[in-house]
Amino acid sequence: MTVPGLHELPPRVRADIVLGAPLRRGDSTVHFVKDPRTGWFYQLGGREFFLLSQLDGRQTRAEVETAYADRFGRRLGSAHWTALLDMFRRRQLLVEQTEAGAVVDDDVELVELRDRADQQRRSGRRRLWYARFPIVNPDRFLRWLAPRLGWWYSPWFVVPALVAAAVCVVLAVSRAGDLYAASRMNIGHPLAAVSFATTWLVIALHEVAHGLTCRRFGGAATELGVLWRFPLLTPYCKTDDVVLFARRRHRVYTAFAGVFVNLVALVPFTVGWLLSTPGSHAHALAGSLLLYGTLTVLLNLLPVLRLDGYFMLNHAVGMLDLRQETYRFWTALLRRRGLESFRGRDRPIHVLYGLTVILLAGTLSVAVLTAWYVNLSRWVNPPAAVTLLAAEAVGLTLLIRYLRRRRARLAAGQPEQAG
Template identity: 45%
Template sequence: MTTVDATWTRPRLRAGIVLGPGQWRGEKLVHHVKDPETGCYYRVGPREHFLLSRMDGTRTLDDLAAEYAGTFRRRLGPESWQQLFGMLHQRQLLDGATDPAAIARLTATAAEATARAWRGPLSARFPLFDPDRLFARLLPRLAPLFSWWFVVPALLVVLAVAGYVALRLPELLAAVRGGGRPVPVILAGVVITWAIVFLHECAHGLTCRQFGGRVHEIGVMWRFPMLAPYCKVDDIVLFTPRRRVATAFAGVFVSMLALVPFVAIWVWGTRGALRDLAATLLLFGTATAAINLVPFLRLDGYYMLSHALNLGDLRADTYRFYGRLLRQGLGAVRGYRPRDRVVYALYGLASLAFAATVLTLLVRYWYVSLAHWVGSGWAVAILVAEALVLVALAAGLARRRSAASGGGADPGKVTSTTV
């Protein structure tokens, strides 16, 4: 049937290779494949995924061809098999057909690509340690926290905390504006805030580990103009949509639960520095959680929405959708699923409205402040200069991304061109 090497007549993927469920990227359904030995993630189409998921060493090529023909109403010819096995050999995914030198090259390429993607003036990552063993030891003790018996009551508590902060907002703001806090209280507020943010990231990692993923990196991330901890949970692409949503939500969930003691301090505490500290943490913590849930910022809420809709990258695919629509008309987007056309159209319009509102408020606030300090003329000049600088930075970043994407093959991508 084919000229594929006889050792592959009953093909088997290497031990540890993980195949993920499908996600939509524009018009295409893609599946992620993880090779834990090299750290590479590949994207394949549903037809390749169909064949790879059946390469368990028990089926011959004739068996695979018959199942494929029964599902896709198409026979696989020798050329298709050669291309498929060529790709598998290039990525070292087949059992019994690996080359240690090739695996080492793939490992180095994946590590270099990851480092290059997060190195720049506006964003960078600084890894601190590998938490996988720590999480593996903690999970058996924390297993009850992942049951519905804990999650549902805890979620009600989180909603109660958010509601209480909203109802008591004037009192909390008055306490925070009071000022006159001792330096130790200010330092305590900073330390506690960073501790909660660290717990937030650990919650993402522990949830990812609970669902079978691995977490090999916790560090500090620079994303202009903020510096914050991060936890790398790349294995989330291998989960079902519901588990991806849960992993993305875990950070905000734990952050809000961490505020419960400060609600108690605020409600039952006496006036003083400790109660003012509780007010500050309640306001800042709740505001941070709310911002995290805004689906137009690339934070937890954005990823929750993308995962709930089972879309790989909602923002990027929305840009691509509107680009094709505006350049080529309705015919260029007819290949999208009807539901996705509605989602991309509405998300694009909502994003534009959100960005315009935020930009208008920021410009107005900054203009009023500048005009108070230097006069209206200089305020306008400064705003124009800042706008030009931001446009130049955005253009430079776009060129950098374009050069990075065009500089070579993506080590984490396998295109669907063979079957």
């Protein structure tokens, strides 16, 4: 491969390549780079990303190397330069420039990369405990809809809506017992189907809101479909472009958009509960929607689950995977080695998040075990109930370890993750 001379123009990055914002992982910085023509998302380290961002078609190799040396304190050797250019070429991120200033593009290679990305997406969609079933690409519709719903993002709508929703949440928590009792009235009644259908509609709108907000801030929502995540079957919307947004608040807004829909939906449910006649089926319907809608909001906001609250926090602190990094931090802290790989400003975040996870996960585990033990005790004697709980705990632990190892093996075998 011929390496450009110091005063020659090197290949330039393709004009349609999208360069993502910096994300922290330990003491390093990573960036996502998207190729919209193939659908691939590439993850680059800080040095590789900086070099790619400098290949703008105007700077000579000497100028790029000088900028690299100014940024990282060392010059880029010829072997390293050649290796990086070859890597970018294999991924079809560059276009070659001729002496006349024209560019050369390899459409055949791009088609092959697009086919590989499609094949990997299809192979990763369906497993026993996790599967995605795409139904439609909503991006064109959301591109049309986004400018027409600008009022939805206005502070004049958002602030009053959040205040009203907060009142609804407080009411639902304070009257949880009454709501639960009312919701049981419709068990076996035709209105139970209405409750289920309404819940599914709210969840679907929740996912559409993620896609709409991603579209508003310049991203794309490429899939809308149904997700099987054992034991739940729910709608989903694919918004991978969020990792490319330069502003953290845009990433946070995109993650929060779904919860915002759930919060707004609580307002009519509360009005229906307050205005309907106690003891009626309409009262029971509104009560069940308000109760389970509130539970959905609170669960989504818990930062210990990989739901909207976790991703909001992840985006807010600018990290690639806060949970994984916190796990690494606490492992290093307990072993008393390896802490130097974590930045000083990140350590308080990992301490607080780790303590929060321990507190919430411990509380939730005790509540679930207590409830399960009470129910088992009705069928078997207490020693047998304890034995069954212990066996289930061991089985669940082994399953989690297996899934984590399998996920790690898959990740190690697929360094170039497609979106």
